[in-house]
Amino acid sequence: MNSVVSVSDFYFKYLRSELVLKNINLEIEKGSFTVIIGPSGAGKTTLCKAMTGIVPYYSGGDYAGDVKVLGETTKGKKVSDLAMKVGLMLEDYESQLVSLTAGEEVAFSLLNHGFPPEEAEERTRLALEDVGLPGRESYQLDELSGGQRQRLALASLLAVHPEIIVLDEPVSAMDPDGGESLYKLLDKIHKEHGTTFIVVEHRVEFVLPYLTNLVAIKNGEVAVQGKCEEVVSRIYEDAELRPLLPELWQVKCSLEKKTGRTFKLWRSADEAAKELQSEGFGKGVRA
Amino acid sequence: MIEAKEINFAYRRGIPVLNDINCKIEDGEFVALIGHNGSGKTTLSRMFMALDHPRSGQILVDGEDIINYEPADLADKVGYVFQNPDLQILADTVYEEIAYGPRVKKLPEENIKTNVKSAIAAMGLKGLEGIYPRNLSFGQKRRLGVAAALALNPRILILDEITNGQDAVEQAAMMEYLKALNEEKGTTVILITHDMNVVRKYARRAIVLTDGHLVFDGKPQELFQGDQPVERWGLRRPVVSVLASRLGLSAANCEEFCEAVRKGGEA
Numbered sequence: 001m002n003s004v005v006s007v008s009d010f011y012f013k014y015l016r017s018e019l020v021l022k023n024i025n026l027e028i029e030k031g032s033f034t035v036i037i038g039p040s041g042a043g044k045t046t047l048c049k050a051m052t053g054i055v056p057y058y059s060g061g062d063y064a065g066d067v068k069v070l071g072e073t074t075k076g077k078k079v080s081d082l083a084m085k086v087g088l089m090l091e092d093y094e095s096q097l098v099s100l101t102a103g104e105e106v107a108f109s110l111l112n113h114g115f116p117p118e119e120a121e122e123r124t125r126l127a128l129e130d131v132g133l134p135g136r137e138s139y140q141l142d143e144l145s146g147g148q149r150q151r152l153a154l155a156s157l158l159a160v161h162p163e164i165i166v167l168d169e170p171v172s173a174m175d176p177d178g179g180e181s182l183y184k185l186l187d188k189i190h191k192e193h194g195t196t197f198i199v200v201e202h203r204v205e206f207v208l209p210y211l212t213n214l215v216a217i218k219n220g221e222v223a224v225q226g227k228c229e230e231v232v233s234r235i236y237e238d239a240e241l242r243p244l245l246p247e248l249w250q251v252k253c254s255l256e257k258k259t260g261r262t263f264k265l266w267r268s269a270d271e272a273a274k275e276l277q278s279e280g281f282g283k284g285v286r287a
Numbered sequence: 288m289i290e291a292k293e294i295n296f297a298y299r300r301g302i303p304v305l306n307d308i309n310c311k312i313e314d315g316e317f318v319a320l321i322g323h324n325g326s327g328k329t330t331l332s333r334m335f336m337a338l339d340h341p342r343s344g345q346i347l348v349d350g351e352d353i354i355n356y357e358p359a360d361l362a363d364k365v366g367y368v369f370q371n372p373d374l375q376i377l378a379d380t381v382y383e384e385i386a387y388g389p390r391v392k393k394l395p396e397e398n399i400k401t402n403v404k405s406a407i408a409a410m411g412l413k414g415l416e417g418i419y420p421r422n423l424s425f426g427q428k429r430r431l432g433v434a435a436a437l438a439l440n441p442r443i444l445i446l447d448e449i450t451n452g453q454d455a456v457e458q459a460a461m462m463e464y465l466k467a468l469n470e471e472k473g474t475t476v477i478l479i480t481h482d483m484n485v486v487r488k489y490a491r492r493a494i495v496l497t498d499g500h501l502v503f504d505g506k507p508q509e510l511f512q513g514d515q516p517v518e519r520w521g522l523r524r525p526v527v528s529v530l531a532s533r534l535g536l537s538a539a540n541c542e543e544f545c546e547a548v549r550k551g552g553e554a
Contacts, residue, residue, distance in 0.1 A: 017422040018414075039454045040426035091425045091452055094371055141552060146448075147324035169425070172451040174321040174494055175372065175481050176523040202454055205526065243455035247526045249483070249542060254545045269526050273533035281548045282534030 003027040004164055004196045005051050005086075010065035012046060012055060020048055020220045024065070027225075028164075029196055033210050035191055037235075037244045038198045038217030044200045046215065048166050051198065052088040053079045070163065080102065084107065084113065087157035091200070093150050101272045102144065106156045110111070113160075120159075127155040130185060146173040148267040151182065158189070165189075171206050178197030179206040204246040209267045216241050229265055249273060288313055289335050289475075291441060294344035296330060296499075303340070304330050305499045314442070315473040316348075317405065317466070318505065319480055319490035324523030326496040328425055328479045329370060332445050335477070336367040359392070366441030368450045370479075372428040381407070382416040383429060388439045397437075406434040406441070409464050411433075417461065425453045432460065437468075444468070445474040450482050458482075462489050483525050487511060487539075 009022035009108045021043040026236050028034055028051075049055040051284050054076040069086055080181045082252050085127040090096055099105040110120040128134055131151040133144075141149060157165060165186075170221045171179035189195050201207055214231050216224040218240060224231050235241045236253035245253070251272070252263050261279070276282055294308040307365055311523050320328045333339045334346050337353050346353040348364060369375050378384040385406050389399040392509045410430040415423065420431060429449055436444060444465070446525055450458045466489055468474045480486060483486055486507050495503035498522045503510060510511050510517065513532060531538040536551060538544035 014422060016419050018418075019424070021420075036445050040452070040457055041340075041424050045424060069553055080522075092373065106343065113442070143300065145325040173324075173448065175326075178324050198445075202452065236387045240456075248471050251527070251530065251544060253549060254541060258545055258549045269529045269533075274531055276534060276548065282536060282551050 001027055002030040004030045004070055005198070006068045007050070008046075008066050008068075010050065010067060011063065012050060014046075014061050014063040019043060019046060021050070021222050024220075024221055024222055025071065026215060028196060029213060031190075031194050031196055032213045033187075033207070033211040034199070034209055034255070035204060035211045036198065036215045036217060037202070037241070038223075039240065039244070041110070042217045043219055043220045045168050048088060048090075048168050048198070048200060050074070051164075051166055052086050052287065053077050053082040054088070054180060076126050081189075083109065084160060085162055086164040086166060087160055087162040088166045089150075089153050089157055089168065089170060091172060094243060096153050096156070099139055100140060101137065102133065102139045102141065102152050102155075105141070105152055108157050110159055113134065116133060123159045124155075127159040128152075130158055130189075131155045132181065132185075147175065151178075154182070161193070162195070164196045164198065168200045169202060170199065171201070171203055176206075183207050183210060192224040202244070204244075205248065208246055216244070216271045218275065232265060288349055289477075290347040290383045291331065291334070291352075292345040292347065293345070294331070294334065294341045296327075296334075296339065303499055305496075308496075308499075310494060310501060310504060312443075312475060312477060313471070316492055317469045317476045317490050318492045319478050320494050320496070321480060321483075321486060321498035321522060323450050326521070327499040328418055328496055329447055330524035331496065332367075332447060332477060332479055335445055336365050336444075337361055338367070345533050353357050356544070362388070362439065362441075363392075363446065364441060365443045366439055367431075368436050368444075368446045368449055370451075372425075372432040372524075375432055375439060376428065376456075378421045379419060381412055381420055381431060382417065384420055385438045388435060388452075392439065402438040402440065406437040409437060410434040411460060424498050426457060428453065429453065430457070431538040433461065441474070445475070445479075447476045447479045448481070448487055449478075452481055458485070466488070481509070483523055487525055487528075495522070497521065 005028040007024050007026040010019045046055055050067050059219055079119055082241050093130050097105055099108055103124055106124040107120045109194050128136055131154050133151055148158055172180055183206050192199055216235050224234050232249055237244055264275055290311040291308050294305050296305040297303050315541045322328050378387055385400050385403045389402050390544050410433055431448055431454055465476050490507050493507045511528050526546050527538055531544055536547040
């Protein structure tokens with residue numbers, strides 16, 4: 001497997017918190033759309049921060065093992081240099097916003113990395129268009145709603161054109177239209193640029209049509225990792241992880257157990273309804 | 288009781304955010320306030336706590352205009368949990384954060400202890416009392432925000448998207464707690480959420496805002512039945528509701544659906 005991120009025997013414990021990551025061995029496949037699930041407090045956010053160098057660069061703690069991004073260890077690397085290869089949007093995205101206006105916010109990292117002002121301006125314009133905030137350069141941040149500010153944080157990442165994008169719960173503050181259109185946008189970037197996506201997501205239903213790989217984290221360790229087709233039923237068998245699966249896949253696994261049949265890995269309710277109907281389930285459709 | 292009368296509001300740019308909103312929430316109700324991002328949910332709920340004021344119209348709390356309330360008196364009645372927990376975290380430890388409100392109210396130390404303890408237990412924060420709140424996970428910070436509001440025993444609890452960032456198990460625990468609070472103590476719960484499963488399962492009334500207009504006010508079941516333009520309002524029906532209606536079955540959750548399919552398949 002061609003990995004863009006590889007985590008080996010990784011251990012981390014914060015100084016003032018009980019939260020621990022231990023024995024993490026994880027490979028993120030190049031070009032994959034990987035979703036990380038796990039109960040809150042399992043260490044998902046810390047793992048995201050480790051993959052972008054923020055842990056341990058900014059958060060002190062006990063550290064062992066290694067994290068490699070694009071073949072190079074993150075040890076001793078500056079976060080700002082790593083940020084050109086791997087972009088991170090925190091769940092607590094408000095803490096990433098540092099400017100007065102939307103335009104300044106997106107241009108911030110570009111200008112800090114020495115992009116000429118004209119190019120920064122053009123990339124800012126395109127990135128704001130990409131996230132559905134066209135022409136909002138002059139808007140002050142408090143004029144944007146929570147969901148809009150989140151899309152602004154995403155625009156700041158996109159403008160840098162990183163090879164890997166890590167998103168920690170990107171749709172947590174979004175409504176269904178917003179969530180769907182954000183993932184549609186990420187899918188478009190994924191397909192057009194071959195960007196590898198790593199997403200921590202509690203609301204997996206939004207990313208169902210697109211995800212290729214799943215990683216389940218439990219108690220600071222990787223419980224399951226692999227291609228969706230191979231791991232969904234294993235995740236379902238784990239009582240603690242089961243409720244973290246999207247409802248549609250819980251229905252699939254539960255039906256498979258009840259009926260002894262095997263169904264496709266449904267990517268939408270429509271696909272599920274069609275297969276169930278064609279298999280003769282449901283009222284008045286059995287031939 | 289909270290009542291919004293002819294509420295109009297616009298931020299600096301003058302684009303209307305709320306248009307002629309009228310609604311009355313009685314004591315003991317469990318209301319879901321839903322709508323797309325930017326529909327005005329948060330703005331309206333902030334007015335219930337006097338965090339914003341309407342350009343025209345009136346907010347009444349227990350029949351009294353909200354502008355006549357001293358902040359401390361209002362805080363006795365209404366508890367508000369922000370969408371962004373960082374906006375309300377002030378103290379150095381989880382315990383002190385939850386004790387902050389009761390201390391400001393100058394409750395006796397005994398009562399403070401009891402209130403904090405029960406809020407900690409209710410929100411699953413046991414063992415984290417001495418932790419620096421900024422080191423908590425986002426989901427834990429949210430629960431801390433709710434715990435801090437609970438410690439003041441408000442009669443009306445307004446919760447802005449508190450289920451975000453919670454995993455399914457924590458979310459269920461939190462919602463079950465609010466349900467019990469509502470049913471046993473009669474606490475009014477006003478919940479802003481995008482999670483339609485939560486709305487279907489817990490709310491007895493749903494108020495839908497779209498572009499600052501109130502477009503639906505009624506029972507969640509009626510909202511998801513199929514004759515309301517839910518998608519046009521930027522909402523989605525729960526997956527099980529969609530599947531069940533496509534297959535001509537009736538089911539309220541995954542279990543019921545699978546059972547109905549199995550039976551239907553054999554028929």
